[in-house]
Amino acid sequence: MRPRASSVCSSILVGAVLFFLQLQLTAVGPPSLDDFGDALARHIKDAKIHSLAVSGFVIREDTTSPRGQYLAARLCESLFQRHRDLVIVKPVIFDDTLKAQKLSPRDLKIPERLNQIGKTLGVDAVMLGSLADTTAGYLLTVMVRAVSDGSLVFTTELSIAHSRVFDSLAATDADTAASAPRAGTKGAGIPACTHAPMPVFPAEARKAEISSASVILTVVITQEGRATEIRVTRDPGFGFAERAIETLTEWRCKPALDKDKKPMAVTVPIEMTFRN
Numbered sequence: 001m002r003p004r005a006s007s008v009c010s011s012i013l014v015g016a017v018l019f020f021l022q023l024q025l026t027a028v029g030p031p032s033l034d035d036f037g038d039a040l041a042r043h044i045k046d047a048k049i050h051s052l053a054v055s056g057f058v059i060r061e062d063t064t065s066p067r068g069q070y071l072a073a074r075l076c077e078s079l080f081q082r083h084r085d086l087v088i089v090k091p092v093i094f095d096d097t098l099k100a101q102k103l104s105p106r107d108l109k110i111p112e113r114l115n116q117i118g119k120t121l122g123v124d125a126v127m128l129g130s131l132a133d134t135t136a137g138y139l140l141t142v143m144v145r146a147v148s149d150g151s152l153v154f155t156t157e158l159s160i161a162h163s164r165v166f167d168s169l170a171a172t173d174a175d176t177a178a179s180a181p182r183a184g185t186k187g188a189g190i191p192a193c194t195h196a197p198m199p200v201f202p203a204e205a206r207k208a209e210i211s212s213a214s215v216i217l218t219v220v221i222t223q224e225g226r227a228t229e230i231r232v233t234r235d236p237g238f239g240f241a242e243r244a245i246e247t248l249t250e251w252r253c254k255p256a257l258d259k260d261k262k263p264m265a266v267t268v269p270i271e272m273t274f275r276n
Contacts, residue, residue, distance in 0.1 A: 118147025
């Protein structure tokens with residue numbers, strides 16, 4: 001069923017300035033990982049695995065990555081929707097459990113640590129993944145390991161082409177702070193959004209009978225009026241953050257102006273509200 005949301009309320013808050021955007025919107029569809037998820041599910045079921053915890057995927061040296069977190073969440077959502085006979089523990093739960101037990105992704109290479117996390121989550125196996133940059137885009141390597149003894153059940157790869165979502169998220173991998181000054185401070189103006197497509201309401205949220213939710217993000221609006229360096233600061237789960245990221249890559253804005261009235265890149269917080 002097509003979502004019936006009539007608008008997305010996006011607010012850019014800068015100090016005392018409250019900037020509301022309420023636009024008539026058209027739906028935008030997300031890229032699909034269903035085929036890859038179906039192939040993974042076949043391997044998982046062939047291995048007699050009934051429950052699986054999915055970790056947020058990492059980049060070099062087992063470093064957590066916005067791209068990896070996004071991709072793990074999207075893949076997990078596909079498995080959840082299309083393979084209901086599998087018990088799936090989502091990346092946010094997996095990664096929170098790791099932190100609570102003071103473990104890192106690197107610790108999961110140790111059978112005893114893997115067994116420890118598996119018992120806590122009550123699963124047969126864990127899915128781990130790593131992303132590497134390639135000339136054409138990115139290479140995702142996925143491994144499934146049994147928690148009983150740490151043995152490798154199978155490994156597989158997926159080539160991913162460059163896309164607005166991945167390339168935007170890639171900009172945040174190396175940096176912890178945004179590259180542009182905050183809008184409305186030190187002579188920086190405030191951008192004005194001119195085109196804001198409606199995000200697709202997540203199927204997982206609809207099934208859970210969630211009627212509305214909000215995602216808060218920090219975004220750099222470039223001199224060309226495009227959203228980049230997207231960081232999620234509040235995520236209600238159920239696929240809302242992923243849909244917000246996908247939609248922001250479609251945004252077009254009039255860029256902020258500096259004190260000399262020239263276009264400049266600025267950092268803005270944005271609240272995107274979903275209604276089913």
